[in-house]
Amino acid sequence: MSFFIREDPLTDDRCIIASVRKKRPQIFREVVEEEPFQCPFCPGNEALTPSELFAIRDGKSWIVRVIPNKFSAIPNMHDVVVDSPFHTDDLDAIEHFDKVLETYKERMIHYYNSDSVRYVSVFRNRGKTAGASIPHPHSQVLALPFYPKRYIREKEKYERENKNIMEELIKKELDLQERVLSVSRHFCVLMAYAPSTPYEVWIVPKEKISSFIYEENFSELAGLLKETVSLLKAYLGESLPYNLTLQSAPPWDRDYHYYIRIMPRISVFGGFELETENIIVSVAPEEAAAELRTVKYTMRTET
Numbered sequence: 001m002s003f004f005i006r007e008d009p010l011t012d013d014r015c016i017i018a019s020v021r022k023k024r025p026q027i028f029r030e031v032v033e034e035e036p037f038q039c040p041f042c043p044g045n046e047a048l049t050p051s052e053l054f055a056i057r058d059g060k061s062w063i064v065r066v067i068p069n070k071f072s073a074i075p076n077m078h079d080v081v082v083d084s085p086f087h088t089d090d091l092d093a094i095e096h097f098d099k100v101l102e103t104y105k106e107r108m109i110h111y112y113n114s115d116s117v118r119y120v121s122v123f124r125n126r127g128k129t130a131g132a133s134i135p136h137p138h139s140q141v142l143a144l145p146f147y148p149k150r151y152i153r154e155k156e157k158y159e160r161e162n163k164n165i166m167e168e169l170i171k172k173e174l175d176l177q178e179r180v181l182s183v184s185r186h187f188c189v190l191m192a193y194a195p196s197t198p199y200e201v202w203i204v205p206k207e208k209i210s211s212f213i214y215e216e217n218f219s220e221l222a223g224l225l226k227e228t229v230s231l232l233k234a235y236l237g238e239s240l241p242y243n244l245t246l247q248s249a250p251p252w253d254r255d256y257h258y259y260i261r262i263m264p265r266i267s268v269f270g271g272f273e274l275e276t277e278n279i280i281v282s283v284a285p286e287e288a289a290a291e292l293r294t295v296k297y298t299m300r301t302e303t
């Protein structure tokens with residue numbers, strides 16, 4: 001058993017890593033109930049949703065469609081992005097995921113044009129355990145009139161240290177190679193140093209880009225996201241629930257380095273996490289990286 005305490009390099013939040021097992025985690029199987037309802041996100045059922053705000057089409061049919069969230073947290077400020085016309089596709093199966101990323105950028109620009117908006121949150125929940133109420137693949141864009149907690153903590157650290165903390169982290173990680181999953185021309189894929197969930201992965205642009213609205217390498221990024229999600233699913237189970245979040249600064253903050261988090265939801269938070277706001281994680285990120293690299297190698301040799 002290994003036990004250690006780590007600080008998130010971006011927030012200084014402490015997490016406890018208590019790794020007890022030496023073997024592969026149980027494959028996660030989510031119980032999927034039969035769906036008696038008509039899916040409002042499937043093509044043909046457009047009339048069941050509020051009117052379309054934005055869409056990307058291939059010929060006559062849409063491939064990405066944005067509609068207002070019917071159960072909006074904040075009225076008129078909350079979108080649903082239907083990622084694909086295909087009901088059962090997850091991210092790794094969506095061929096045009098680069099167009100989904102372009103849509104995120106488009107909607108962020110739209111909301112940041114409004115004076116009352118301070119921060120635009122973009123996230124994607126997959127599976128009931130991760131908070132998805134409809135199984136059809138979709139993401140959400142939510143504009144906030146305030147700065148969220150994590151961003152505030154990160155900014156405090158950026159200001160205190162007076163340097164690009166993320167750049168330093170990437171350099172360290174690439175030197176060490178202990179938590180690196182893959183590296184492409186513009187991005188690197190790392191296991192989070194002080195994760196919020198077991199197997200949390202970060203995808204980070206190598207050069208500083210403060211906000212996702214300045215990102216342009218969508219097909220390269222979509223390729224890495226698909227590869228990472230399919231790797232996690234190959235190891236942890238095809239029905240793996242997870243959250244994907246975009247940690248991005250507003251356009252007026254250029255002293256930030258945006259990144260994407262993928263957080264598998266194979267464990268639940270209990271009283272300890274709620275009491276202390278510190279998280280206990282059962283798999284060390286280095287072990288997770290080693291396990292996933294082995295799977296990647298096997299997947300490569302099989303194809």
Ligand SMILES: [Zn+2]
Nearest residue numbers: 039042087136
């Ligand atoms: Zn559907």
